[in-house]
Amino acid sequence: MIATQRIRVGVLAGGASSEREISLATGIEIAAHLDAARYEVTLIDPLALMADNAALTDEQRAHARALAEHAGVMEELPERDRRELPAALQERIVKGSSGLVGANSALIPAGKEHRRLDVCFVAIHGQWGEDGTIQGMLELLGIPYVGSGVLASALAMDKVMAKTVLAASGLEVPAGIVVSRTGWPEERESALARAEDLGFPLVVKPVRQGSSVGVVMVDASDGLSAAIEAGFALDDRVMVEERLHGTELTVGVIGNGSELRALPVIEIATKAEFFDYRAKYDPELTDEICPARISDELALRVQDVALAAHRALGCRDLSRTDMIATEDGRVVTLEVNTIPGMTANSLLPKAARVAGIDFGELCGRLIEAALARSA
Ligand SMILES: Nc1ncnc2c1ncn2[C@@H]1O[C@H](COP(=O)(O)OP(=O)(O)O)[C@@H](O)[C@H]1O
Numbered sequence: 001m002i003a004t005q006r007i008r009v010g011v012l013a014g015g016a017s018s019e020r021e022i023s024l025a026t027g028i029e030i031a032a033h034l035d036a037a038r039y040e041v042t043l044i045d046p047l048a049l050m051a052d053n054a055a056l057t058d059e060q061r062a063h064a065r066a067l068a069e070h071a072g073v074m075e076e077l078p079e080r081d082r083r084e085l086p087a088a089l090q091e092r093i094v095k096g097s098s099g100l101v102g103a104n105s106a107l108i109p110a111g112k113e114h115r116r117l118d119v120c121f122v123a124i125h126g127q128w129g130e131d132g133t134i135q136g137m138l139e140l141l142g143i144p145y146v147g148s149g150v151l152a153s154a155l156a157m158d159k160v161m162a163k164t165v166l167a168a169s170g171l172e173v174p175a176g177i178v179v180s181r182t183g184w185p186e187e188r189e190s191a192l193a194r195a196e197d198l199g200f201p202l203v204v205k206p207v208r209q210g211s212s213v214g215v216v217m218v219d220a221s222d223g224l225s226a227a228i229e230a231g232f233a234l235d236d237r238v239m240v241e242e243r244l245h246g247t248e249l250t251v252g253v254i255g256n257g258s259e260l261r262a263l264p265v266i267e268i269a270t271k272a273e274f275f276d277y278r279a280k281y282d283p284e285l286t287d288e289i290c291p292a293r294i295s296d297e298l299a300l301r302v303q304d305v306a307l308a309a310h311r312a313l314g315c316r317d318l319s320r321t322d323m324i325a326t327e328d329g330r331v332v333t334l335e336v337n338t339i340p341g342m343t344a345n346s347l348l349p350k351a352a353r354v355a356g357i358d359f360g361e362l363c364g365r366l367i368e369a370a371l372a373r374s375a
Pocket residue numbers: 174203209210211212213215241242243244245248274275276322324334335
């Protein structure tokens with residue numbers, strides 16, 4: 001019998017965003033759950049390509065150089081993760097990251113003896129991963145990949161652009177304003193006045209982050225200016241939104257074309273003040289209830305919103321839309337994630353499981369969809 005060659009899958013994980021460690025957790029689990037009889041999986045870190053990127057810290061660039069030179073670099077968790085992530089998750093990230101290979105050798109193999117990758121699974125959250133940059137590089141290299149293309153990725157990552165597109169499609173988004181770091185000294189007073197006009201409590205968040213990094217709730221004027229200025233450490237634009245109260249819901253969407261479907265609705269019930277970084281990754285703090293304890297009518301409505309948001313931004317393969325259903329009957333979309341958390345216990349895989357699709361099967365389906373595009 002002639003052995004058929006397995007499909008070479010590159011799972012891209014890590015990168016240089018503030019969600020690097022969460023991305024590693026996602027990538028490690030995807031790699032572990034792909035059917036080894038069908039797929040030959042390499043866990044690849046694009047950080048290795050970023051040694052000369054001036055936007056990175058010296059520490060990140062040193063890490064990038066080490067990864068570019070040899071595999072098996074020991075991951076050192078940032079202080080925030082050592083403080084806020086459950087110990088078992090920290091251990092999985094550190095252990096799993098020893099299998100990372102630098103994207104320099106893995107994506108662009110030297111010499112003819114190396115077979116190139118057949119497909120990539122982008123498992124990088126945030127900047128340089130979920131924002132269209134990695135997708136652009138894969139387009140350039142001609143490697144098919146799972147998930148949204150350049151434009152949809154870039155639109156969804158930028159919460160201001162996403163809100164503009166969603167509102168133009170008739171979806172409700174939170175009332176809010178945007179402030180820029182460059183205009184801040186001159187516009188400070190007028191921006192604070194416009195923000196206060198929205199009415200407290202307010203939410204301040206950087207325009208292009210994820211995992212609630214930099215999201216701050218502000219209850220009164222005295223905290224507003226400092227919260228905005230803190231946001232400028234994470235992005236050059238910061239948004240201030242009305243704080244919505246109600247039931248927080250999230251809906252995954254998978255498939256394409258006539259197969260596009262919304263997964264069962266998940267309700268987020270957290271003991272924390274809101275669904276912040278710690279609450280997202282510590283199961284002790286948050287119950288993620290699926291199906292959500294809402295009426296069938298509301299469930300259908302929020303599923304329709306998630307489908308409409310996915311289509312409006314031009315997403316592909318998968319997305320997850322975060323919403324709040326208010327007590328007075330509004331369904332307000334906060335944001336759309338094009339690369340949602342993809343550990344077996346993350347929100348979208350959890351909803352898929354409720355719909356009868358286990359995690360390994362979900363990852364396999366996503367890869368087959370990407371491969372079908374290149375056929
Ligand atoms: N306008 C808002 N009103 C109430 N809560 C909000 C609002 N915006 C964000 N939040 C809270 O902050 C969390 C993170 O915000 P989100 O916009 O989803 O950004 P990300 O998940 O990309 O960090 C939400 O899950 C929600 O708990």
